[in-house]
Amino acid sequence: MNELRQICRQNDYAFFFDIDGTLATLQATPEAVSIPAPVITHLTLLTQNLSGALAFVSGRPLSQIDELTYPLRGAAAGIHGAEIRTLNGELIATRVDPQQLCEIDQQLSRDIEPMPGVRLEKKSIAFALHYRQAPTAQQALHELANTIVKRYPDFKVQAGKCVWEIKPRACDKGKAISYLMQTSPFIGRIPVFIGDDMTDEAGFQYVNRQQGISIKIGCGESEATHRIDNVTQLYQWLDQLANNNINLDTMRSV
Ligand SMILES: [Mg+2]
Incomplete structure (x- = not known):
């Protein structure tokens, strides 16, 4: 019972x-x-x-x-x-603009190239910048993510554990x-x-x-x-x- x-x-x-x-x-x-x-x-x-x-x-x-x-x-x-x-x-x-996704992808891929240990994870309509293997890159990646969302206001930055994510704002x-x-x-x-x-x-x-x-x-x-x-x-x-x-x-x- x-x-x-x-x-x-x-x-x-x-x-x-x-x-x-x-x-x-x-x-x-x-x-x-x-x-x-x-x-x-x-x-x-x-x-x-x-x-x-x-x-x-x-x-x-x-x-x-x-x-x-x-x-x-x-x-x-x-x-x-x-x-x-x-x-x-x-x-x-x-829904997000595929053209914007493509542009964000290109800029992130290009900008993290000189940052060893940083990993870009593409999640169809969001991006994750992982810095677990490159802790000193935290600030630079935060600035990069902020630059992106300033240009593409449909997206926002989400902080996580050793990661900055760029995801749809809504x-x-x-x-x-x-x-x-x-x-x-x-x-x-x-x-x-x-x-x-x-x-x-x-x-x-x-x-x-x-x-x-x-x-x-x-x-x-x-x-x-x-x-x-x-x-x-x-x-x-x-x-x-x-x-x-x-x-x-x-x-x-x-
Ligand atoms: Mg969790």
């Missing part, structure tokens, strides 16, 4: 997970990142418990989200919300979560969002406005109302969550 009540309660909630630094430990390159198999099992179980009200909300494109979370393939938001897929498979993509994770919350089976539920980075703050702010549960992984300033110390601790929490051993009602910020 107790167990049944927990399941019912859990079914009042909708879960949104960032991936890098949240469900997966950060690595030297984005390609080296993976989510351990037991974590995928727990996420699958949780998705079943929630009747599908679980979505990944990442800076990565949907295609990479699907690879990292295989065999799960439900609702998701990629490129900080520039690509959204609802549970019934509807795709919503932000998109953020808060808007992506808000959009999914208006679709089935998320509609009418209480949102829970777990993230680790500056890009997740828009998501935390949205969730806080909905009296949901916002959880930041790690330290640093944040509007999240809850903290989990690191990725390993999140894995333990997820294990308990998937097995209905966490009472989410006690975590709500009302």
Whole structure:
């Protein structure tokens, strides 16, 4: 009976997970990142418990989200919300001028050429300038990204961990979560969002406005109302969550 009540309660909630630094430990390159198999099992179980009200909300494109979370393939938001897929498979993509994308690509490729260790990641309608392998390039890359968005105001700069991203201005994770919350089976539920980075703050702010549960992984300033110390601790929490051993009602910020 107790167990049944927990399941019912859990079914009042909708879960949104960032991936890098949240469900997966950060690595030297984005390609080296993976989510351990037991974590995928727990996420699958949780998705079943929630009747599908679980979505990944990442800076990565949907295609990479699907690879990292295989065999799960439900609702998701990629490129900080520039690509959204609802549970019934509807795709919503932000449109940007392909000519501008081409020009930005050319300028970034040219300008980072003399910067060893800097990596340009192209994400169909966004760009990431990674400096994990070249920490001294941080400032120069920030200036480069700012120059680009000054010339192309449909884009904005997003700070991340050892990365500057140039992404469509209209998109953020808060808007992506808000959009999914208006679709089935998320509609009418209480949102829970777990993230680790500056890009997740828009998501935390949205969730806080909905009296949901916002959880930041790690330290640093944040509007999240809850903290989990690191990725390993999140894995333990997820294990308990998937097995209905966490009472989410006690975590709500009302
Ligand atoms: Mg992250």
